[in-house]
Amino acid sequence: MTKRYWETVSDAQLLAVELTTDDPENLANLVSTVPEGASESFVEYGYDLRKSEHEKMRCTHCHQPHLAGLVINKGGLRFLVGHICGVHIYGANFAALRKDYDAAVDRQAILRRITQIRAVVDPFLEWLETFSTAEVFDRYVELKSRFRKSLPWLWDQLEWHTNNGGGRVGQTRLPKTLFDGFTDPQRGLKELAAEISKLAMLVVSKVEIDRDINSTLGRLQSLLSRIEDTIRQLQEVEQFFQPNSLAGVVSWANQRDRRRKYRAELMKITCIEGNSQTNVRVSPAYKIPDIAPIAAFRTAVSNLSDPVAQPLHSTDRSRAV
Helix, strand or coil: CCCCHHHHCCHHHHHCCCCECCCHHHCCCECCCCCCCCCCEEEEEEEECCCCCCCCEECCCCCCEECEEEEEEECCEEEEECHHHHHHHHCHHHHHHHHHHHHHHHHHHHHHHHHHHHHHHHHHHHHHHHHHCCHHHHHHHHHHHHHHHHCHHHHHHHHHHHHCCCCEECCEECCCCCCCCCCCHHHHHHHHHHHHHHHHHHHHHCCCCCCCHHHHHHHHHHHHHHHHHHHHHHHHHHHHCCHHHHHHHHHHHHCCCCCCEEEEECCEEEEEECCEEEEEECCCCCCCCCCHHHHHHHHHHHHHHCCCCCCCCHHHHCCCC
């Protein structure tokens, strides 16, 4: 079976052309009569100017004024055709021409989004690899270990209230995972990074693009949300050691621990027992990496997942004259 025009156009060529026009009357080689000859016709452009101030144009066949239609190319000459005339005059052949063009519109839109995602996927995967081995995870583990060892009574209380006491001590809300005793942000991130890398490269290297790509993109969106959860887990350290949060915990602890007294300081909690003091503080080196690459990658994935827009939607075609 002979291929239709747009089926023969490569991805690179399709990315380099426009498939819609907002000024069809000023296209080069536009004629007012249907060209003769045996050259194969194809739909080159679509246009829909019904929401504009543009003056109505006339169909080459019926000469009725219209604002939505198609530009047909035959042997390099272009002419305007309204949808209704196209169906009546060309019949089944018009449906084939339209199908070829619509498929090109879909393919071009997805190719453009694939190009966009390619531009961010490599830096994102590089960032993800760097993030998964970042020093902040060691600092996170060290702080929790020191807290458990240096302030055992308080740690046990915070762990119990996190898991069994509604996530509060008194009126102070505790971090969701910092004291739960089992959350490991780095291990979770490494597992996510492996799956995201696989899925991202699948999108980039996919030879034949089709609608099935949306399930892969949906999975990527879900995994990105889980990376953001990991970042929130790391941020819990800084949030817990803020003065308002820490003051509430210290006040609650001082009312219940008969052996020790606690003092809240900037990014530090001190425990006083007899003549000895011990403290747990957040290291100045506790830095969460810049998370801008997540936003860029999420935007690319979101745009790629959007339904493909067509210049003349199926619901509009019946009204195009």
